[in-house]
Amino acid sequence: MSTEAHEERPGRTGLGRALMAAGVLSRDWAPAFAAVPRSAFLPELIWPYDMDAGRSVAVSLRKDPDAWARYADADVPVVTQWDDGRHTGTEPGQVPTSSASMPSVVFRMLRDLDVRPGDRVLEIGTGTGWNAALLAHRLGAANVVTVEVDGAVADAARRALDAFGLPVRVVHGDGARGFPGGAPYDRVIATCGLRSVPYAWVEQCRPGGRIVVPWGTHYGNGDAVARLVVSRDGRSASGAFTGPVEFMKLRAQRLPPVVHSAYVTGSVADGEESATSLPEEEITGERFGVRRFAVGLRVPDCLCVVAEKRDGARPVWWYGLTDRSWACVMFRDGDTARVWQAGPRRLWDEVAAAHRWWEERGRPGHERFGLTVTPEGQRVWLDDPADSWPV
Structure with missing residues (x-):
């Protein structure tokens, strides 16, 4: 407001x-x-x-x-x-x-x-x-x-x-x-x-x-x-x-604290390195933006942490919640963003794929997504409950 x-x-x-x-x-x-x-x-x-x-x-x-x-x-x-x-x-x-x-x-x-x-x-x-x-x-x-x-x-x-x-x-x-x-x-x-x-x-x-x-x-x-x-x-x-x-x-559903040192035990450079052309504002998104919500639906058991920007640089971190997989993108003003990832999951690859998925479906808003709860668990969907996936 x-x-x-x-x-x-x-x-x-x-x-x-x-x-x-x-x-x-x-x-x-x-x-x-x-x-x-x-x-x-x-x-x-x-x-x-x-x-x-x-x-x-x-x-x-x-x-x-x-x-x-x-x-x-x-x-x-x-x-x-x-x-x-x-x-x-x-x-x-x-x-x-x-x-x-x-x-x-x-x-x-x-x-x-x-x-x-x-x-x-x-x-x-x-x-x-x-x-x-x-x-x-x-x-x-x-x-x-x-x-x-x-x-x-x-x-x-x-x-x-x-x-x-x-x-x-x-x-x-x-x-x-x-x-x-x-x-x-x-x-x-x-x-x-x-x-x-x-x-x-x-x-x-x-x-x-x-x-x-x-x-x-x-x-x-x-x-x-x-x-x-x-x-x-x-x-x-x-x-x-x-x-x-x-x-x-x-x-009962609070996320326990994620300890960074339990994931990155050495240097971030120890991870597999690549680059991304995705703009910083699309990754960080608005606090209540649908993009972050949609990406979360496609990248399960993952925490995204957006750090503060200092001297034109901002790291964004992803931590796997079922293993010690991690990923980091370092955004620097005027430079190509560098990516590092390590662990059993390639979290950055999952995140990038989720962004493409959302774009390819016309950037759907919150109202096009839905949730179904059954004795077996919960599933989310886009437009049609028959086309759902577990979360």
């Missing part, structure tokens, strides 16, 4: 108008937006993302209530926990582990969920409780169950929901297991990024029900919202992606 857009949203009224104009806040969700403010579910100390500074900043309700209210009513993500609760102090921690998502993302996913009166909804990832409260306002608190893996986060959300008069059932547990005690559900929604959709969610959603989840590959941190429909026999769920997002990952 641009600085200008941020300045045009001084409060909830302005935010609501902006969300309506952008088409993410549909008319059927407008009453819930008006009745359930995000501010009612935020703690006193928050770390909203400051668009001007390009980072999260600490804001205290007690010390600066005007700034706190301004961020609460802005279309920015707000971190509410760092480092799984081990963080102390006011400065941002190392890794954000719970947050209140951007309102535009929240209402886009709720729109995709397409709830109807009387629907029962299972939410995975309670966070602050705001998303569950919006669902409860629309469907009734008795029709919403939300699961949160972090006990302290679950307790805080439960208190906030009760205080607001929407006593949703908050379950402290592993969301990957769902909550069979409340099944079957008409809708399932996850507010955490996934690398694999738990089949338990398909089993707990009725035939014809809908599952809305942020999903992606380990290639990058970005996700895309998958809108899946459970088959008539209840054995699978399939559907297309609706657009890019980025969420904190389901804790």
Whole structure:
């Protein structure tokens, strides 16, 4: 979001108008937006993302209530926990582990969920409780169950929901297991990024029900919202992606740290050397760009790390996640990019082939890709679920 857009949203009224104009806040969700403010579910100390500074900043309700209210009513993500609760102090921690998502993302996913009166909804990832409260306002608190893996986060959300008069059932547990005690559900929604959709969610959603989840590959941190429909026999769920997002990952599916020295034990020059004419901007891509998403679908079990540019040079690294294969491209301004790769897989060759594949198919956007989940695993596809491949 641009600085200008941020300045045009001084409060909830302005935010609501902006969300309506952008088409993410549909008319059927407008009453819930008006009745359930995000501010009612935020703690006193928050770390909203400051668009001007390009980072999260600490804001205290007690010390600066005007700034706190301004961020609460802005279309920015707000971190509410760092480092799984081990963080102390006011400065941002190392890794954000719970947050209140951007309102535009929240209402886009709720729109995709397409709830109807009387629907029962299972939410995975309670966070602050705001998303569950919006669902409860629309469907009734008795029709919403939300699961949160972090006990302290679950307790805080439960208190906030009760205080607001929407006593949703908050379950402290592993969301990957769902909550069979409340099944079957008409809708399932996850507010955490996934690398694999738990089949338990398909089993707990009725035939014809809908599952809305942020999903992606380990290639990058970005996700895309998958809108899946459970088959008539209840054995699978399939559907297309609706657009890019980025969420904190389901804790059970976080990627462990990749240690560079475990891959490159000597000099990068020890790898097989070649060159590439692919431009730097096409490899690095936009943060939420479809190219990186598509390449990740074609290069499984691989992490791509784009380093900072210094003195006109930028290395991009790829690490195999099932072996010690690696690849590196060094981009230098005004020079041909050099490539090195080593290990059982030729990761650069796979990446280059994936770029060609995407180009040859007309540079498809997120909405042309889809995901199918079955008892045997998950598969992705382009345009036709019958033409799919495993991920």
